[in-house]
Amino acid sequence: MARIPASALRRYLLGGELSTRRCLRRNNQIPTRLCSQRIRAVHTSTDTDAADPSGTSNTIPFRKQLKDEAKARKSSVQKRSKSDNQRLDNxxxxxxxxxxxxxxxxxxxxxxxxxxxxxxxxxxxxxxxxxxxxxxxxxxxxxxxxxxxxxxxxxxxxxxxxxxxxxxxxxxxxxxxxxxxxxxxxxxxxxxxxxxxxxxxxxxxxxxxxxxxxxxxxxxxxxxxxxxxxxxxxxxxxxxxxxxxxxxxxxxxxxxxxxxxxxxxxxxxxxxxxxxxxxxxxxxxxxxxxxxxxxxxxxxxxxxxxxxxxxxxxxxxxxxxxxxxxxxxxxxxxxxxxxxxxxxxxxxxxxxxxxxxxxxxxxxxxxxxxxxxxxxxxDPDLGPVIVGDDLLEHLQSTLGVLPDKEISILNETYGLTIKDAMSLVSLNEGGRVEYFRNVVDQLVLLSGDEDLRRLGRLAGNWVLHEMGGLASDAGEEGDALQMTSEGDCVIPDIQLSSLIHYLDSNQITGKTAKKLLPVLFENETKGVMKSVKDMIDEGGLWFIPLSDEQYEEIARSVVEAHPQQVEEVLGGGKKGKGKLNFLLGQMMRRDEEGRMDPQRATKVIEEVIEKSRK
Structure with a gap:
C-alpha cells in the first residue's frame, strides 16, 4: 500500500482523526477497487469515533484490519489441498x-x-x-x-x-x-x-x-x-x-x-x-x-x-x-x-x-x-568451442544406462515395484542400485536359481527396506552404510547375500535373519571379520523345524482355549473362515522362536478342529 504521511498517522493514532486528503494515494500497483475499500474503512472508523467520544465503539483499527485480511488470505491458501492447487477452471x-x-x-x-x-x-x-x-x-x-x-x-x-x-x-x-x-x-x-x-x-x-x-x-x-x-x-x-x-x-x-x-x-x-x-x-x-x-x-x-x-x-x-x-x-x-x-x-x-x-x-x-x-x-577474449565427432561418439557410447531405462529394467527384469526401483536409483548417487545388482549376482551363485524376478524381490526388500531402517537407526544414512557410487558398502554384498540365502533356503528363520543384520553391521563397522555362517553356528541359530507332535500339541492347546471360535469355524461361512485365521494367529504367537511354517500350521489346526467335531 502507499505510504501514509507521518503527521497524518500521528493524528489518527493520537487524536482519533485521519485526514482523507492525500491519504492512501492511489498507486498503480493497487487496484482501484481495493484502494477505495481501504479508504471507506478509514472513513467509517473516523466518523464513528467522532459520534462516540466515549471510546466504547466496536470499530476495528485500520492497521488491525490489514493484519486480519493478511491472515485470512494465508488461511485460505493453507486450507486448499494439493490437488485443488493444480488446475483452475477459468x-x-x-x-x-x-x-x-x-x-x-x-x-x-x-x-x-x-x-x-x-x-x-x-x-x-x-x-x-x-x-x-x-x-x-x-x-x-x-x-x-x-x-x-x-x-x-x-x-x-x-x-x-x-x-x-x-x-x-x-x-x-x-x-x-x-x-x-x-x-x-x-x-x-x-x-x-x-x-x-x-x-x-x-x-x-x-x-x-x-x-x-x-x-x-x-x-x-x-x-x-x-x-x-x-x-x-x-x-x-x-x-x-x-x-x-x-x-x-x-x-x-x-x-x-x-x-x-x-x-x-x-x-x-x-x-x-x-x-x-x-x-x-x-x-x-x-x-x-x-x-x-x-x-x-x-x-x-x-x-x-x-x-x-x-x-x-x-x-x-x-x-x-x-x-x-x-x-x-x-x-x-x-x-x-x-x-x-x-x-x-x-x-x-x-x-x-x-x-x-x-x-x-x-x-x-x-x-x-x-x-x-x-x-x-x-566475448572478444574467447574463441569458439569446437566439438569433434569423435568426442561426441565417445561420450554417447559411455553415457551408461539412464534412470528411466534403469527403472524399467528393475521393474521388468528384477520384479521390483516402480516405487522401489525409483528409490534404489536415487539413493547414494546410484550406489544403492549397484549394490543391489551385486547382491542378486551373489544369490544366483549361492542358490543356483536363475529366477531374477524372485531373487530381485527378495534382495530388494533387504537392500532397500531392512538396510534403510538399519542405517536410519545408526544415524545419517549415507555415512552409516558407507555406500559408494560404485556399490561398495560397510556390509559386503557377499555377507548380505549369504544371510538372504540361508533365509531363502529355510536354514534360518526371518526373525533370526533380522536379528543377525544389526550384529553383522556392528561387526563390519568395528572391523570384526566373521562370516554369517560362523555367527549362526556360535549362536545355535540354525532352523530346526517343529515335529508333527509339536504342531498337534500347540493346535490342541489353542482349540481348548478358544471353544467359541472353534464352534464358529465348524459353522462354516465367511465368519468361520475369519475365526480360523484367528486361531492360526494364536498358534503363530506361541511359536516364540519363529520355527512354525504357516501352511503346515493351517493344515494341522484344521485337522484338530475336525477331530473335535466327532
Whole structure:
C-alpha cells in the first residue's frame, strides 16, 4: 500500500482523526477497487469515533484490519489441498524453467583455480576471477566433458561450434561488471525431457508428458554473498567463475506439481551421468521459474511472447528457488497473485520476484531486465568451442544406462515395484542400485536359481527396506552404510547375500535373519571379520523345524482355549473362515522362536478342529 504521511498517522493514532486528503494515494500497483475499500474503512472508523467520544465503539483499527485480511488470505491458501492447487477452471497457467547446475569439474570455467565452495573463503581465487586488470579468461577444456554428457542425457543436439558472450550487469557479486555466458550460440539446443506418472507429475498431465528444452549453455557463477548479523555483506570469491550449466525449458508446463517433478528429474539425470554431483539440498542446483496466466476463453488476452510461444500472459520471474517444494509453492503463490490482480482490473508488470520458504506470497525484487539492458556482445577474449565427432561418439557410447531405462529394467527384469526401483536409483548417487545388482549376482551363485524376478524381490526388500531402517537407526544414512557410487558398502554384498540365502533356503528363520543384520553391521563397522555362517553356528541359530507332535500339541492347546471360535469355524461361512485365521494367529504367537511354517500350521489346526467335531 502507499505510504501514509507521518503527521497524518500521528493524528489518527493520537487524536482519533485521519485526514482523507492525500491519504492512501492511489498507486498503480493497487487496484482501484481495493484502494477505495481501504479508504471507506478509514472513513467509517473516523466518523464513528467522532459520534462516540466515549471510546466504547466496536470499530476495528485500520492497521488491525490489514493484519486480519493478511491472515485470512494465508488461511485460505493453507486450507486448499494439493490437488485443488493444480488446475483452475477459468485460467491457464504457463511455466518455463531455467535451471542452473554446478558442473562436476576440478577447475573453474576460465581459470585454473580449484572448483570448490566448501573451503575457507577466498582461498581458491585466480586473478581473472576478481577481474584484475590485465588478466584474461582461459577456457578450461575439461569443463566441456560433463556439460556435453548432460546435454546428451537431455536429448539435446550438441552444436559443433559454440561461442561465449558477455551479459552486462552491475552488482557486487560480479567483479568484472559482466557475466560470461552463451546466448547467441549455445552449447546445445532442441532437447526434451519425458516425465512419467511415477515422476510425480500432476494427474491432469496423464501417464506421461514431454517438455521441450530450448537450449543448454555454459556460464560462470557469481561470488557468494554472506550477510552478517550486523548487516554487513561479505564476499567469498571461491564461487565466482565456477562452471554452471543453464538449462532453459520451453513454456510447456501448466501445473505446479509437474514443474517440481521436472526439476527433480533433471537433478536425477545430471547426477546419473556424473555431470552435477551436488543437488538442491547442497546448493549445487538452483531454479528460476517464469510464470504467466491467461484466461481459457481468450478474452483480454495479451499478445505476449516467450521463447517463441505467442499469446501468453505477461510473465514474471521468480529467482533462486532452492528446493522442489519451493518451486511448487512459489508457482502457486505467483499464479494466484496474478489472477487476483487481473480479476480486479489491474495489469501484470514484467518483473523479477523473490520467494521465502514458508511464505504464501512472492515479493517484488526489481523490474525485469530485457536483452537491451544486458547489452549482450560476443566475448572478444574467447574463441569458439569446437566439438569433434569423435568426442561426441565417445561420450554417447559411455553415457551408461539412464534412470528411466534403469527403472524399467528393475521393474521388468528384477520384479521390483516402480516405487522401489525409483528409490534404489536415487539413493547414494546410484550406489544403492549397484549394490543391489551385486547382491542378486551373489544369490544366483549361492542358490543356483536363475529366477531374477524372485531373487530381485527378495534382495530388494533387504537392500532397500531392512538396510534403510538399519542405517536410519545408526544415524545419517549415507555415512552409516558407507555406500559408494560404485556399490561398495560397510556390509559386503557377499555377507548380505549369504544371510538372504540361508533365509531363502529355510536354514534360518526371518526373525533370526533380522536379528543377525544389526550384529553383522556392528561387526563390519568395528572391523570384526566373521562370516554369517560362523555367527549362526556360535549362536545355535540354525532352523530346526517343529515335529508333527509339536504342531498337534500347540493346535490342541489353542482349540481348548478358544471353544467359541472353534464352534464358529465348524459353522462354516465367511465368519468361520475369519475365526480360523484367528486361531492360526494364536498358534503363530506361541511359536516364540519363529520355527512354525504357516501352511503346515493351517493344515494341522484344521485337522484338530475336525477331530473335535466327532
Amino acid at each position: 485460467w491457464e497457467l504457463t511455466v518455463g524453467i531455467e535451471i542452473h547446475a554446478q558442473l562436476n569439474t576440478a577447475r573453474k570455467l576460465f581459470s585454473a583455480a580449484a572448483s570448490t565452495i566448501n573451503d575457507e573463503p577466498n582461498t581458491h581465487v585466480a586473478l581473472f576471477d576478481v577481474a584484475m586488470p590485465g588478466s584474461q579468461p582461459v577456457f578450461q577444456k575439461e569443463t566441456l566433458i560433463p556439460a556435453i554428457r548432460a546435454a546428451l542425457a537431455l536429448n539435446c543436439k550438441v552444436q559443433k561450434s559454440s561461442r561465449f558472450d558477455r551479459k552486462h550487469y552491475f552488482h557486487w557479486d560480479q567483479p568484472s561488471g559482466y557475466q560470461i555466458t552463451q546466448y547467441y550460440q549455445p552449447l546445445a539446443k532442441d532437447g526434451y525431457i519425458t516425465l512419467y506418472a511415477h515422476d510425480g507429475i500432476a494427474k491432469e498431465d496423464g501417464d506421461e508428458i514431454k517438455i521441450g528444452i530450448k537450449q543448454v549453455q555454459m556460464e560462470q557463477d557469481t561470488a557468494k554473498t554472506i550477510t552478517t548479523v550486523e548487516g554487513e555483506h561479505l564476499l567469498d570469491f571461491n564461487r565466482v567463475g565456477l562452471p554452471l550449466l543453464e538449462i532453459i525449458t520451453l513454456p510447456q508446463i501448466h501445473y505446479p506439481q509437474t514443474a517440481a517433478a521436472l526439476v527433480r528429474k533433471v537433478q536425477i539425470l545430471l547426477n546419473a551421468v556424473d555431470a552435477c554431483v551436488l543437488g538442491m539440498q547442497s546448493g549445487g542446483l538452483r531454479a528460476d521459474v517464469n510464470v504467466s496466466v491467461r484466461r481459457r476463453d481468450g478474452q483480454g488476452e495479451a499478445d505476449n511472447e516467450y521463447s517463441g510461444v505467442k499469446g501468453l500472459g505477461q510473465r514474471t520471474e521468480i529467482k533462486n528457488l532452492s528446493s522442489f517444494k519451493a518451486v511448487e509453492d512459489a508457482i502457486i503463490a505467483e499464479r494466484d497473485r496474478q489472477i487476483e490482480v487481473l480479476e480486479s482490473g489491474g495489469v501484470i508488470e514484467g518483473e523479477t520476484r523473490g520467494w521465502t520458504i514458508g511464505s504464501t506470497e512472492t515479493k517484488r525484487l526489481r523490474g525485469k531486465e530485457g536483452e537491451v539492458d544486458y547489452r549482450y556482445m560476443p
